[in-house]
Amino acid sequence: xxxxxxPTEMTAxxxxxxxxxxxxxxxxxxxxxxxxxxxxEAPTFLSYNVLDGLEEKGRFSSFLSRSKGxxxxxxxxxxxxxxxxxxxxxxxxxxxxxWGAGTKxxxxx
Amino acid sequence: xxxxxxxxxWVICKSGTSVKIECRxxxxxxxxxxxxxxFPKQSLMLMATSNEGSxxxxxxxxxxxxxxxxxxxLTLSTLTVTSAHPEDSSxxxxxxxxxxxxxxxxxxxxxTRLTVL
Numbered sequence: 001x002x003x004x005x006x007p008t009e010m011t012a013x014x015x016x017x018x019x020x021x022x023x024x025x026x027x028x029x030x031x032x033x034x035x036x037x038x039x040x041e042a043p044t045f046l047s048y049n050v051l052d053g054l055e056e057k058g059r060f061s062s063f064l065s066r067s068k069g070x071x072x073x074x075x076x077x078x079x080x081x082x083x084x085x086x087x088x089x090x091x092x093x094x095x096x097x098x099w100g101a102g103t104k105x106x107x108x109x
Numbered sequence: 110x111x112x113x114x115x116x117x118x119w120v121i122c123k124s125g126t127s128v129k130i131e132c133r134x135x136x137x138x139x140x141x142x143x144x145x146x147x148f149p150k151q152s153l154m155l156m157a158t159s160n161e162g163s164x165x166x167x168x169x170x171x172x173x174x175x176x177x178x179x180x181x182x183l184t185l186s187t188l189t190v191t192s193a194h195p196e197d198s199s200x201x202x203x204x205x206x207x208x209x210x211x212x213x214x215x216x217x218x219x220x221t222r223l224t225v226l
Contacts, residue, residue, distance in 0.1 A: 030213070042202045042217040043153070087152065095213050101152040 002026045004100035006088045011106045012078055020073045020086050020103045028093020032064050032071045035087040037102065043087055046073070075105075083107045112136055113205050115218035122193055123226055129189045130221045132203030138183035139205035143215060144176075147200045159186045183208070193225045 003025045012018040024032065031050035035043035049055055049064035049071060061074040073086055088100040112135040122128050132142055140161055145153040157178050159165040165178040177189040186205075190197055200222050204215040 033214070035217075040200075040222075042220040045214060045216065048214060091213065096158070097155070097215065099153045099155070 002090075002092060002098045004088055004090060004098055006086075006100040006103045008101065009104045009106065011108060012075075014078055014080060014107055014109050016078050017074065017076050018078060018105065020075075020088075020105065022071045022073070022088035022100060024069050024071070024088070024090040024098070024100075026090045026092040026098055029066065030091040030093065030095055032062075033089045033091070033097065034062050034071075034073045035089065037085045037087055039084075046086075078107050080107050080109070111207060111216045113203065113216050113218040115203055115221050117221060118219065119222040119224075121224045121226065124194055125192055127189055127191045128193055128223060129187055130201055130203075130223075132186045132188070132205070132218050134184045134205045134207075134216075137205075137207040139186075140183065140208045141206045141213075142180060142186040143204045143206075144178060144186075144188050145202045145204065147202060147220075153202065156188075190223065193223070195225045198223055198225045 006022045033048050034046040036046050037043040047062035049062050054063045059076045064071045085102040085104050087102045089097040114133045116131045142159045144156045146156050147153050155168050156171045157165045157167045159178050159180040161180045161183050167173045180186040200220050202220040204217045206213050
């Protein structure tokens with residue numbers, strides 16, 4: 001079956017760095033997405049990886065290892081506004097997104 | 110660019126009534142739109158995939174006669190919750206993929222919070 005695993009909740013300190021891991025198993029693979037979702041709002045796109053390696057976008061970076069079925073989202077210089085749920089989603093061979101349950105990130109001062 | 114709107118943002122209705130939710134891509138054409146439902150503290154659950162001009166593809170366990178989807182144009186899809194019941198209360202979110210996008214990225218609407226009394 002198809003499955004996405006990511007931690008349920010993580011806590012980090014303002015100004016620090018946090019890494020949110022995601023492992024996936026899908027029928028075929030057409031890329032890995034990370035979305036940010038604040039409480040009561042819709043998800044917003046953060047990143048897309050389809051090739052192995054690290055993609056950096058400002059304070060956020062995303063890494064993919066296709067052979068390991070593994071990705072992580074790295075958030076640097078954490079700000080209070082980064083408190084949100086982070087959703088990992090893998091696209092299968094039918095271009096359908098398989099969603100993880102999300103990781104709730106709590107930022108403490 | 111790539112803005113998706115939803116209307117209404119929230120709706121309260123009586124049990125047994127029908128509710129229509131609109132999803133519009135404002136600055137791009139979307140051959141494919143997706144409808145999701147999200148219960149509190151849970152992840153997104155895909156309900157159906159809607160392609161312009163054809164019937165929607167429903168996920169297993171989603172009643173197509175209860176959740177009517179129409180994708181009449183490249184910028185508009187509607188979800189109608191028929192004979193709504195309290196258990197249908199949820200956050201409904203649509204997303205759209207721009208036609209010809211490189212990696213089928215989905216842009217999400219702001220969501221519609223439905224409360225059925």
